[in-house]
Every structure is written in C-alpha cells, then in structure tokens.
Amino acid sequence: MTSYDIPQIKLSGSPYEIGFAHGRKLAAQVVSQLAIYRAIFQETCKFDWPHVLGIAEQFRATIHRLAPDLLEEMRGIADGVGQDGVTVTLLDIVALNSRSEIALGKWDDGCTSLAWELRDPARQILAQNWDWRTDVGENLAMVSIKQAQKPDIWMVTEPGIVGKIGFNSSSVGVCLNAIRASPVSTALLPIHLLLRIALQCDSVERAIATIERLGGAASSQHILAADVRGSRGLELSPRGGVYLSADPDGVLVHTNHFLENTLVDEPPWLSGSPHRLARARALCTDIMRDSLGRAPDAGVLRRRLFSDTTNLPQAICCCPDPERGGLASIETLFNIVMVFAVGTAPSAEVVFGRPGSEKESKVFVLPW
Numbered sequence: 001m002t003s004y005d006i007p008q009i010k011l012s013g014s015p016y017e018i019g020f021a022h023g024r025k026l027a028a029q030v031v032s033q034l035a036i037y038r039a040i041f042q043e044t045c046k047f048d049w050p051h052v053l054g055i056a057e058q059f060r061a062t063i064h065r066l067a068p069d070l071l072e073e074m075r076g077i078a079d080g081v082g083q084d085g086v087t088v089t090l091l092d093i094v095a096l097n098s099r100s101e102i103a104l105g106k107w108d109d110g111c112t113s114l115a116w117e118l119r120d121p122a123r124q125i126l127a128q129n130w131d132w133r134t135d136v137g138e139n140l141a142m143v144s145i146k147q148a149q150k151p152d153i154w155m156v157t158e159p160g161i162v163g164k165i166g167f168n169s170s171s172v173g174v175c176l177n178a179i180r181a182s183p184v185s186t187a188l189l190p191i192h193l194l195l196r197i198a199l200q201c202d203s204v205e206r207a208i209a210t211i212e213r214l215g216g217a218a219s220s221q222h223i224l225a226a227d228v229r230g231s232r233g234l235e236l237s238p239r240g241g242v243y244l245s246a247d248p249d250g251v252l253v254h255t256n257h258f259l260e261n262t263l264v265d266e267p268p269w270l271s272g273s274p275h276r277l278a279r280a281r282a283l284c285t286d287i288m289r290d291s292l293g294r295a296p297d298a299g300v301l302r303r304r305l306f307s308d309t310t311n312l313p314q315a316i317c318c319c320p321d322p323e324r325g326g327l328a329s330i331e332t333l334f335n336i337v338m339v340f341a342v343g344t345a346p347s348a349e350v351v352f353g354r355p356g357s358e359k360e361s362k363v364f365v366l367p368w
Contacts, residue, residue: 004361007025007026007029007141008368009021009141009144012145015070015073015076016072018145019074019075019078020079023088024083029160030077030088031086031088032139032159033139033160036136036139037095038052041103045103052102053091055095055098055186056091056095056102057094059190062218063193067193067197070196074097075093078092093160096158096160097162098190098192101184101186101191110256110273111128111129111175111178112177112253113176113254114126114251114253115224115233116250118296119250120294121341124228124229124231124340124341125296125301125338126226127336127337128176129306129316129317129335130334131333134320134330134331135329137333139159140156140157140158141159142157142350144366144367144368151169151200151201151202153166153169153200154166154348154366156334161192162196163193163194164176165336166199166338166348168200168201168346170202171346172203172225172227173226173227173348174198174223174224175225176195176222177221178222178256179222179258180266180269180270181220181265182220182264182265183239183264187218189217191221191236194211194221203227204226204230205232208234208241208243216236216238218238219238220235220237220258222254226340230245233252233254237261237263239264240263251284255280275314276314276316279308279310280305280308280316283305283308287304298339298349301337302337306332306356307357317354317355319354332354334350334351334352334353335351335355335360336350347366347367349366350363350365350366351363351364
C-alpha cells in the first residue's frame with residue numbers, strides 16, 4: 001500500500017464562493033491540470049491552447065444560457081487560483097470542463113462501471129474504476145459541496161472541474177464512461193456539467209428529466225446513475241439519449257461503447273471495451289454464485305472484480321501500455337464503491353491507484 005496525499009476540501013456558499021474556495025484551496029493542482037491538458041491537446045489533437053480557448057468560448061456562451069450558476073462557479077475557480085499570482089482565466093476553466101468535447105473524440109480513455117441492486121440486505125451498489133492519464137492521478141481531490149436548497153455532494157474530481165464521479169445526500173450517484181462518437185455540439189452542455197447537474201437532483205428520474213429539458217449532452221457519453229430505487233444507464237448524445245435498465249439480477253455494467261444508442265456515428269475504437277464488459281458481467285455471475293445469499297461488500301467487489309487484470313493492459317484494472325509512454329500513459333487512477341439504502345445515509349469507499357496492485361492507497365470513506 002502506497003501513501004497518497006489526497007486533498008479533502010469542503011466547499012459551501014454561493015456558486016461564486018464555492019468556486020473561489022475551490023480555486024484557492026486547489027490552486028497548484030488546477031495550474032498543473034492546465035499544463036497537462038495543454039500538452040495532451042497539442043500531442044493528441046494538434047490543438048494549440050488559443051485554438052482550445054476558441055472552442056471553449058462557444059461552450060462559455062452555452063453554459064451562460066443553460067447553466068449560469070455553474071459558469072459563475074467556474075469564474076470563482078479562476079479568481080481563486082489567481083489569488084496566488086497566477087493568471088488563470090474563465091476560459092481556461094471552461095476549457096477544463098469541456099475538455100472531453102473539445103477533443104472531438106480523439107482521446108482514448110477507458111473505464112468500467114457497475115450498478116448492482118442487492119436484495120439481502122436490500123441496497124444499491126454503484127461503482128467504477130476510473131482510468132485516465134497517469135499524470136492526472138497526482139492532482140485528484142475529494143470534494144464536498146453544500147449549497148442552499150440542493151442536496152449535499154461528495155465527489156472525486158479533477159481540480160478545476162465542477163462535476164465528476166460521486167453521490168449526494170439524496171442517495172443519487174453517478175459514474176462516467178467516455179464514448180468516442182460524432183457529432184459534437186457546442187450548443188449543448190459538456191458532460192462534466194451534466195454530471196454536476198445530476199448530482200443536484202433528488203432522484204435518477206429527475207436527473208434524466210433535467211438533462212432532457214436542457215437538450216441532452218454536447219458529446220456522446222455514458223452516465224451510470226443510481227439511487228435507492230435502482231439504476232439507469234444514460235447513453236447520451238447530441239442526437240438523443242437511450243436509457244438502459246438493469247438485468248433481471250439487478251446488474252447493469254458499462255464500459256466504453258454504446259450498447260443500445262445507435263443515433264450517432266461510433267466506429268470501433270477501444271478493442272478492450274467489449275472484453276471488459278463481458279468479463280465484468282462474468283465476474284458478477286461468479287460473485288453471485290459464490291456468495292451463498294450474502295450481498296458482496298466494497299472489499300469483495302474491489303478484490304473479485306475491480307482488481308481483475310485479464311486482457312492487460314486494457315483490463316478492468318488498467319495498467320499503462322509499455323508501448324505508449326509519456327502523456328499517452330493510461331491506468332486506473334481510482335476505484336469508488338457507493339452504497340445506497342432506504343433509511344440509511346449514503347456512503348462510499350474510495351481507493352486511489354490500481355486496486356489489488358499493493359500500490360494502491362488506503363480506503364478513504366465518504367462522507368468524511
């Protein structure tokens with residue numbers, strides 16, 4: 001087990017105050033994130049930063065129209081970082097929050113997510129391995145957000161980004177799987193804003209209705225969402241969404257390709273995605289068979305499923321491909337297992353690093 005110095009920050013107040021505290025407390029990490037993404041855009045998309053900011057301006061106008069509170073929060077982040085004498089603009093922060101869309105599907109990340117409705121005792125599991133660029137792992141933070149007339153939020157996020165993977169005090173949680181497909185629309189909201197908007201809802205169905213009312217997603221992405229009533233897979237795209245339900249065993253697994261949404265142009269792009277999907281489903285079946293009626297806990301899921309290294313490097317527990325170094329190095333950066341049950345406060349366990357590698361962090365518990 002390796003020691004990880006993961007910031008845990010509490011944010012509250014108005015949108016601007018939440019953002020300002022975010023930027024002030026995570027200033028060094030936000031600056032590092034901007035440097036990493038400048039390099040990634042240049043290397044993988046051949047986009048210089050002025051070009052990235054030009055697209056970010058289009059998203060800024062959309063966010064101002066559809067989610068002005070979140071734009072104000074981003075303004076606060078930029079100003080908070082700037083208190084340390086560093087020049088960070090609102091558009092820099094908008095670019096971080098719309099980085100998946102600006103990349104136009106040219107990035108190749110992979111994640112495995114799971115929702116599982118357990119019956120003895122009755123509870124809903126929502127879990128994920130989040131795989132992304134190794135350098136980003138050094139900047140991750142755990143954030144809690146308290147807002148007036150909205151549920152409290154706990155999430156693991158990239159500094160500078162307003163919405164990511166986590167849950168709220170209404171027992172609504174979200175995970176994310178990137179999809180590479182076209183088109184992309186700057187007239188719709190980026191996926192990281194939709195994650196935050198979902199976390200501000202008191203049920204999965206309300207989150208779906210809110211996303212639909214806002215017009216859907218600017219790019220093709222999958223949000224796996226769950227609450228105490230069950231789970232839905234939101235296969236979102238600029239051309240419309242398709243909403244998946246769990247199988248008869250209460251299981252819903254997703255990786256990095258659409259299962260039912262045929263509204264977009266999605267060429268095969270990540271060969272390991274179908275393998276991880278089939279492997280995760282098979283491992284859930286094995287766990288059910290071996291459980292003898294006992295519901296698996298977070299430790300069992302980390303050990304039996306999320307530590308699996310079949311089909312390396314594109315495994316459920318992903319490791320860097322030795323043929324791709326530098327900025328192209330991708331691996332599992334954290335695992336989260338959330339638990340929701342009627343009459344019980346929601347909670348989660350988070351492990352940073354690759355679960356089962358003996359180099360992962362201790363178990364962090366949310367809320368803290």
